[in-house]
Amino acid sequence: MQISHEEAMRLIQFHADRTLNAEKEYLLTEHLRTCEQCRTHARQLSQMEAVLTGVMRKQWSLRPAPLAIDILTEKKNSRKVQGALLVTRSAIVSLAFLVFVMIGWQLTLTNNPANGTLPVMPVIPTPSTFYTATSHTLQDCVKISYQVKDSDTLASIAEHFSISSDILKEANHLSTEALEPNTFLLIPVCDSTPTSTINAPTSTITPILEPITRTPG
Amino acid sequence: MKVLVPSGVNQVERMNAAETAWLIHECIAGNNDAIEIFVRRHEVDVFRLALSIVCDQAEADEITQETFLSALRSLRSYQERNSLKAWLYTIALNHSRSHLRKRKILEKLRSAVSTVFQFEQSQKQPSPETAVILNETELALWAELNKLDEGHRTVMILRYFHELSVSEIAEILSIQEGTIHSRLHNARKKLKSQLEKLHGE
Numbered sequence: 091m092q093i094s095h096e097e098a099m100r101l102i103q104f105h106a107d108r109t110l111n112a113e114k115e116y117l118l119t120e121h122l123r124t125c126e127q128c129r130t131h132a133r134q135l136s137q138m139e140a141v142l143t144g145v146m147r148k149q150w151s152l153r154p155a156p157l158a159i160d161i162l163t164e165k166k167n168s169r170k171v172q173g174a175l176l177v178t179r180s181a182i183v184s185l186a187f188l189v190f191v192m193i194g195w196q197l198t199l200t201n202n203p204a205n206g207t208l209p210v211m212p213v214i215p216t217p218s219t220f221y222t223a224t225s226h227t228l229q230d231c232v233k234i235s236y237q238v239k240d241s242d243t244l245a246s247i248a249e250h251f252s253i254s255s256d257i258l259k260e261a262n263h264l265s266t267e268a269l270e271p272n273t274f275l276l277i278p279v280c281d282s283t284p285t286s287t288i289n290a291p292t293s294t295i296t297p298i299l300e301p302i303t304r305t306p307g
Numbered sequence: 308m309k310v311l312v313p314s315g316v317n318q319v320e321r322m323n324a325a326e327t328a329w330l331i332h333e334c335i336a337g338n339n340d341a342i343e344i345f346v347r348r349h350e351v352d353v354f355r356l357a358l359s360i361v362c363d364q365a366e367a368d369e370i371t372q373e374t375f376l377s378a379l380r381s382l383r384s385y386q387e388r389n390s391l392k393a394w395l396y397t398i399a400l401n402h403s404r405s406h407l408r409k410r411k412i413l414e415k416l417r418s419a420v421s422t423v424f425q426f427e428q429s430q431k432q433p434s435p436e437t438a439v440i441l442n443e444t445e446l447a448l449w450a451e452l453n454k455l456d457e458g459h460r461t462v463m464i465l466r467y468f469h470e471l472s473v474s475e476i477a478e479i480l481s482i483q484e485g486t487i488h489s490r491l492h493n494a495r496k497k498l499k500s501q502l503e504k505l506h507g508e
Contacts, residue, residue: 103492107466107473138499139467142452145445146468152364154354154371159343162375194423 093117098128106135232279233261240271251277327391335382346375352392352469353399359464360403361410370406374399389478396469396479400461407457444505451501459494462487 093101098121104110105118122129236247244267248255258264262275269275333341350371357370378398385394441449452460465476473491477484 103488103495106495107488107491109473109488134499134503135495138448138495138502141444141502142448142463142498143467145441145449145452146359146464148441148445149362149449150355150359150468152355152358154350155368157346157350157372157375159339159346161372162346162379163337163339163342190420197423 093121095125095128098122098125099131102128102132102135105132106139234277234279235274236277238269238271238273238275242269242271243267244269247275247277251279253278324387328387331382331385331391334379342379345379349392349395350375353395356396356399356464356469357403359468360400360461361406366406370399370402373402377402390475393471393475393478396465396471397481400479404457444502447501447505448498451498455494455497459490462490463494466491 098118101110101114101118101121105115110118122132236251238247244255244258244264247269248258251258257278258275261278330341330345334345353374354367354371357374358364358367361367361370374395378395385391452463455463461480462476465471465479466473471479473484473487476482476487480487
């Protein structure tokens with residue numbers, strides 16, 4: 091009886107697994123005698139197997155250090171040791187974790203100011219750099235309305251709200267210093283408005299101010 | 308006169324089975340001599356299995372001890388329908404795997420720590436036994452074997468180093484025999500093509 095080429099290839103695999111019965115083994119041998127290709131395949135496979143077994147033996151044919159029997163028998167009788175060991179281990183692990191976290195924390199403390207990327211660091215504003223150094227825009231600021239009294243001047247109002255009189259002028263589209271009593275002014279109040287920004291360059295402020303509109307007074 | 312000669316193999320097998328049963332009984336009873344016989348008989352096999360999985364001698368020693376500890380503890384639950392060797396191999400394999408897992412976690416932790424502290428990162432090689440001299444072909448096969456995933460690698464080791472049959476491997480890993488066949492087939496194909504590539508060049 092003849093077997094097909096594919097069947098022979100399949101049988102070669104089972105032969106390598108040593109799971110062929112005598113009948114199939116015979117069929118395979120018969121096929122190998124006639125088929126050059128299968129013969130090569132089988133030869134290469136067994137070559138590979140021989141090399142592989144050799145490598146494994148070279149790497150792993152070591153003898154263990156003989157186990158101490160008394161350790162085995164002692165530990166077998168006392169299981170509580172394991173529990174104690176577990177507690178110690180978990181304590182060590184948690185301690186190590188704590189140390190790790192602390193060190194990491196310390197590192198972030200010492201590293202970040204050097205990089206200059208700490209966002210919550212208080213920025214002390216200087217008049218010329220205030221608007222460019224922070225991300226504030228005037229839109230973010232709260233706008234409050236203020237009714238002008240008889241004694242008020244533009245400068246006194248500006249000083250009262252700690253803003254520059256130029257900003258106040260721009261925000262209300264005023265062309266002159268003169269104020270009419272009982273009219274309303276819009277006063278932009280920012281969180282970190284500098285105490286004195288009189289020298290702030292108007293050129294950097296003007297585009298930011300544009301969206302602010304005058305309230306009907 | 309006709310003498311009835313019982314089949315020699317059968318008799319040896321039956322004696323072995325009876326002896327194993329006795330040995331297990333004595334081990335459960337706490338007979339230290341029996342335990343010693345039991346350990347000495349299997350420790351080389353268990354050690355080599357552990358070594359072939361974790362590739363580290365000290366760790367393999369540790370696994371061997373753990374294996375016998377848990378084996379002696381649970382000897383009562385051992386059922387005689389399985390082979391004792393396969394049962395021990397299963398335990399040893401489980402311990403080896405948990406060691407591998409531990410090592411992976413440690414490696415991850417180490418790499419995390421080293422990225423924080425900018426340490427020099429030292430990678431552990433898969434084969435610590437650098438003293439063994441391998442030729443080019445052997446080296447290529449060894450590298451390819453270690454490149455296989457854990458399932459394929461374990462099956463190949465059990466089949467070719469420990470020379471277990473497919474049914475024994477299936478029992479140890481509790482996987483279907485068909486799966487073992489296909490894994491062996493795939494792994495062999497990979498290794499063989501590697502060898503052919505080497506010879507072709």
